[in-house]
Amino acid sequence: MFILSKYVCNQIKLNSIIIPLRRRFSKGSKLLFLNDERPLTFQQHIHLEDGPPDELVYGRPGVRTVCLYTPENKNALSIDLMNRLIFSIKLDDDDPNLRCIVMWAKGNVFSAGHDLKELTKAAGPEKHKQVFETAEKLMKAIVECPVPVIAKVDGHAAAAGCQLVAQCDLVIASTRSKFSTPGANCGIFCSTPGIALARSISRKHALHMLFTGTPITAEEAYRIGLVNKVVPHTKLDDELDKIVSTITSKSRDVITLGKKFFYEQIDKPLLEAYELGSRKMCENLAHPDATEGVDSFIHKRKPKWQNELQKTPPTDESDPKPSSSDGAGKTTSIIGNLGNSLKKLKK
Structure with a gap:
């Protein structure tokens, strides 16, 4: 079943x-x-x-x-x-x-x-x-x-x-x-x-x-x-x-970018890692969530990311709701x- x-x-x-x-x-x-x-x-x-x-x-x-x-x-x-x-x-x-x-x-x-x-x-x-x-x-x-x-x-x-x-x-x-x-x-x-x-x-x-x-x-x-x-x-x-x-x-996009780069740079020689890191930071700053994050910090408000987490699951009235049991x-x-x-x- x-x-x-x-x-x-x-x-x-x-x-x-x-x-x-x-x-x-x-x-x-x-x-x-x-x-x-x-x-x-x-x-x-x-x-x-x-x-x-x-x-x-x-x-x-x-x-x-x-x-x-x-x-x-x-x-x-x-x-x-x-x-x-x-x-x-x-x-x-x-x-x-x-x-x-x-x-x-x-x-x-x-x-x-x-x-x-x-x-x-x-x-x-x-x-x-x-x-x-x-x-x-x-x-x-x-x-x-x-x-x-x-x-x-x-x-x-x-x-x-x-x-x-x-x-x-x-x-x-x-x-x-x-x-x-x-x-x-x-x-x-x-x-x-x-x-x-x-x-x-x-x-x-x-x-x-x-x-x-x-x-x-x-x-x-x-x-x-x-x-x-x-x-x-x-x-x-x-x-x-x-x-x-x-x-x-x-921001999921920012976390994804950061995780990927962390594993890319971890075994690189120090100076090479810094060179790659500088490029990655510039790439990150070009992302809309970076613009939003900086702006929200300056204006002391909560940021609104591009892909906000949907905290409420979609409803479908045609489907029965599961009982508490x-x-x-x-x-x-x-x-x-x-x-x-x-x-x-x-x-």
């Missing part, structure tokens, strides 16, 4: 499967609650009713939340899960109402890393190659995403799971979170996680994590620069709200069996 909220239109395209996104909201669809006491704007919801609920939503205005949920393997980054994460990041990434993406996980493990069943000798070299090529595409999708990608961590991020966290633009973690790169314990050095680590923290701290495999606490991760904020798990969503509300209030307005996203469900839909 294919269920969609009344606010979803247009279509999703995945592996040549085109699914029309215009259906009536169905009572009884399963929803998970992010916070029972704080209603969220229900703007985009996909639920493929097949095993654990699969949902992809705009929970808060301008924010897409994506949740890792494969409890049978502690949210391991299998090829299938990584492909679905790539899809979730790239979906409608040119939508002006999309301002940031939040990635989180259900359970006490954010991600245990790669699925070791795909790394056995029996799996073969081609499977191994596919694993790491897919992981590379996932990290690239985060870097090239036009809006900030935020990791909300409330558990243990290990090996490639730690890599995923380190590659995100921002990271907020609970005090009970841990981070580790223990691959050497299994005879597989965390070489690819080390790439993201070495670009987030100092070489000495990265090598200590890679050589020892010892988990570090969230406080230690904050001290060495792996995470941006550490709060008690009960305050995690409150802190997240502060961050995303600040980001979504800004449906959980509409209090939802988050679950990545479960999306690939299998889409295959069934294709048939």
Whole structure:
């Protein structure tokens, strides 16, 4: 059964499967609650009713939340899960109402890393190659995403799971979170996680994590620069709200321009980076939002960006309004069996 909220239109395209996104909201669809006491704007919801609920939503205005949920393997980054994460990041990434993406996980493990069943000798070299090529595409999708990608961590991020966290633009973690790169314990050095680590923290701290495999606490991760904020798990969503509300209030075009340039210049020689930066600043000043921003600052008023965030979802009187028992307005996203469900839909 294919269920969609009344606010979803247009279509999703995945592996040549085109699914029309215009259906009536169905009572009884399963929803998970992010916070029972704080209603969220229900703007985009996909639920493929097949095993654990699969949902992809705009929970808060301008924010897409994506949740890792494969409890049978502690949210391991299998090829299938990584492909679905790539899809979730790239979906409608040119939508002006999309301002940031939040990635989180259900359970006490954010991600245990790669699925070791795909790394056995029996799996073969081609499977191994596919694993790491897919992981590379996932990290690239985060870097090239036009809006900030935020990791909300409330558990243990290990090996490639730690890599995923380190590659995100921002990271907020609970005090009970841990981070580790223990691959050497299994005879597989965390070489690819080390790439993201070495670009987030100092070489000495990265090598200590890679050589020892010892988990570090969230406080230690904050001290060495792996995470941006550490709060008690009960305050995690409150802190997240502060961050995303600040980001979504800004011009999307300017944030996109800034993120793209940051990653372009970060590994450039200093003088070359400054030369490129001067050009980028002039390019930014030519944008209408820069003109508006400067003018609003001078005249002490709130700026009006070209693409103002639409905070109220469109209404359609022909569609039934979901009842409060449906959980509409209090939802988050679950990545479960999306690939299998889409295959069934294709048939």
